[in-house]
Amino acid sequence: MSNPSPSPSAAPVVAFIGGGNMARSLIGGMIARGAEPSSVRVAEPVDALRESLQADFGVRCFATAEEAVEGASVWLLAVKPQVMRSVCNTLAPVAQATRPVAISVAAGITATQLAGWLGGDVPVVRAMPNTPALLGAGITGLYPNEHVDKDQRKQSGELIEAVGPVVWIDDEAQMDAVTAVSGSGPAYVFLLAEAMQAAGEKQGLPAETARKLATQTLLGASRMLTELGEPAAELRRKVTSPNGTTHAAIETFEKGGLRELVDRAVTAAADRGRELSAANGD
Numbered sequence: 001m002s003n004p005s006p007s008p009s010a011a012p013v014v015a016f017i018g019g020g021n022m023a024r025s026l027i028g029g030m031i032a033r034g035a036e037p038s039s040v041r042v043a044e045p046v047d048a049l050r051e052s053l054q055a056d057f058g059v060r061c062f063a064t065a066e067e068a069v070e071g072a073s074v075w076l077l078a079v080k081p082q083v084m085r086s087v088c089n090t091l092a093p094v095a096q097a098t099r100p101v102a103i104s105v106a107a108g109i110t111a112t113q114l115a116g117w118l119g120g121d122v123p124v125v126r127a128m129p130n131t132p133a134l135l136g137a138g139i140t141g142l143y144p145n146e147h148v149d150k151d152q153r154k155q156s157g158e159l160i161e162a163v164g165p166v167v168w169i170d171d172e173a174q175m176d177a178v179t180a181v182s183g184s185g186p187a188y189v190f191l192l193a194e195a196m197q198a199a200g201e202k203q204g205l206p207a208e209t210a211r212k213l214a215t216q217t218l219l220g221a222s223r224m225l226t227e228l229g230e231p232a233a234e235l236r237r238k239v240t241s242p243n244g245t246t247h248a249a250i251e252t253f254e255k256g257g258l259r260e261l262v263d264r265a266v267t268a269a270a271d272r273g274r275e276l277s278a279a280n281g282d
């Protein structure tokens with residue numbers, strides 16, 4: 001009997017350079033959504049990380065970037081910004097010979113820096129995903145440089161869409177704002193969860209009860225935000241009875257300067273992105 005399904009070889013071979021937290025989230029999301037493990041190759045120097053990626057997802061892992069990129073038309077650069085330059089320099093001869101599209105998730109490192117470090121004129125897509133990608137619930141900002149053609153743009157978008165929606169950014173300078181809002185954003189929510197749990201415990205709740213109440217509340221509120229299509233301010237208004245309990249809490253947040261504090265935190269993250277770029281040179 002003939003097999004009508006398309007051959008797995010139709011999917012591009014993707015080489016991840018770096019197999020840490022972000023790569024794990026992306027790989028986990030891709031595999032859970034049907035990517036063929038044999039089409040994913042990972043370079044990761046840490047033995048334990050290679051072993052766990054191989055065991056958890058069935059992907060092929062290598063100790064060096066040069067081995068991982070063999071036969072890959074898409075490279076996903078997922079190392080720390082501080083080591084990106086040396087990793088790209090190592091791969092430059094292969095990039096020039098094989099002309100892959102290089103997708104970088106590194107905060108702050110610009111497309112011009114990446115293309116230059118890879119030997120010049122390389123198609124580069126800057127991507128800023130976030131760790132909920134692991135559950136297919138990520139959001140990713142994407143910026144293509146001038147060497148990315150229509151097919152590569154489509155291919156990059158489809159690859160990342162496996163782990164959540166994408167937004168294309170026209171002005172690369174805005175990638176630092178994307179990083180500060182959604183790239184780092186999950187950590188802000190986790191901090192809020194920690195604070196709500198601790199406050200609940202201080203009010204006398206057992207730790208596990210406080211954790212359940214805080215986390216399920218964040219889940220439910222996030223679902224309302226994403227599924228009901230109502231503005232956050234309107235949803236907040238509906239919880240807040242005049243002179244009720246929520247009113248007392250919200251007034252405390254407002255008087256304590258929560259909005260200004262969030263603004264300062266997001267500005268600090270965006271500034272740090274720009275510093276990372278400057279610190280790593282041309």
Ligand SMILES: NC(=O)C1=CN([C@@H]2O[C@H](COP(=O)(O)OP(=O)(O)OC[C@H]3O[C@@H](n4cnc5c(N)ncnc54)[C@H](O)[C@@H]3O)[C@@H](O)[C@H]2O)C=CC1
Nearest residue numbers: 017018019020021022043044078079080081105106107129
């Ligand atoms: N963690 C997050 O929420 C997000 C991270 N990012 C970006 O993702 C990148 C990676 O961040 P994380 O995954 O959090 O860091 P991580 O430290 O968990 O992962 C980086 C991995 O790269 C490996 N590595 C170091 N040198 C290497 C080399 N020469 N070849 C191959 N692998 C090498 C390290 O052993 C490490 O496992 C960063 O550039 C960061 O800006 C972007 C969006 C969100």
Ligand SMILES: O=C(O)[C@@H]1CCC=N1
Nearest residue numbers: 106107179183184185
């Ligand atoms: O903290 C960082 O620098 C990375 C980029 C966005 C999330 N984590």
